[in-house]
Amino acid sequence: MQPFTERVIGVIRGIPAGCVMTYGxxxxxxxxxxxxxxxxxxxHSSSAKHDLPWxxxxxxxxxxxxxxxxxxxxxxxxxxxxGVTFDPAGRIDLSEHAHTPEEDMGFER
DNA sequence: GCCATGGCTAGTA
DNA sequence: GCCATGGCTAGTA
Numbered sequence: 001m002q003p004f005t006e007r008v009i010g011v012i013r014g015i016p017a018g019c020v021m022t023y024g025x026x027x028x029x030x031x032x033x034x035x036x037x038x039x040x041x042x043x044h045s046s047s048a049k050h051d052l053p054w055x056x057x058x059x060x061x062x063x064x065x066x067x068x069x070x071x072x073x074x075x076x077x078x079x080x081x082x083g084v085t086f087d088p089a090g091r092i093d094l095s096e097h098a099h100t101p102e103e104d105m106g107f108e109r
Numbered sequence: 110g111c112c113a114t115g116g117c118t119a120g121t122a
Numbered sequence: 123g124c125c126a127t128g129g130c131t132a133g134t135a
Contacts, residue, residue: 002129002130004128004129004130005129005130022114022115023113023114023115024114024115027114027128032128032129034114034115034126034127034128035127035128035129036114036115036127036128037111037112037113037114037115037127037128037129038112038114038127038128038129038130039112039113039114040111040112040113040114041111041112041113041128041129041130041131042112042129042130043112043113044111044112044113045111045112045130045131054113057113058113059113059114059115060114060115060116064113065113065114066113067113070113071113072113075113
């Protein structure tokens with residue numbers, strides 16, 4: 001497993017229940033601000049194997065990014081169980097629920 | 110070549 | 123709706 005992948009996994013593990021991070025925020029916290037797409041790939045391919053709180057990562061608008069067949073409803077349910085609320089448009093208020101890592105784990109630049 | 114982004118234009122109303 | 127981005131994996135040699 002490559003260093004960046006490990007860092008991304010570490011960042012995602014650090015998101016507490018009831019909070020979310022965007023793909024871009026995770027990438028930035030892992031030290032590579034433009035690698036949001038890579039975060040997507042990591043979640044897509046290996047979220048299950050690493051026992052990640054995959055449901056706590058959403059897109060820039062605070063929306064669940066996956067489609068119905070991919071588990072959109074499951075993700076919403078998991079978040080709601082943690083106390084995350086959605087507006088009528090299906091968006092999360094990021095100013096309320098966004099997690100900003102305190103230490104940035106030393107990967108910020 | 111993948112990918113569950115993100116930031117931008119084009120084009121409709 | 124288009125396309126640059128980027129770290130990685132699959133698969134060939």
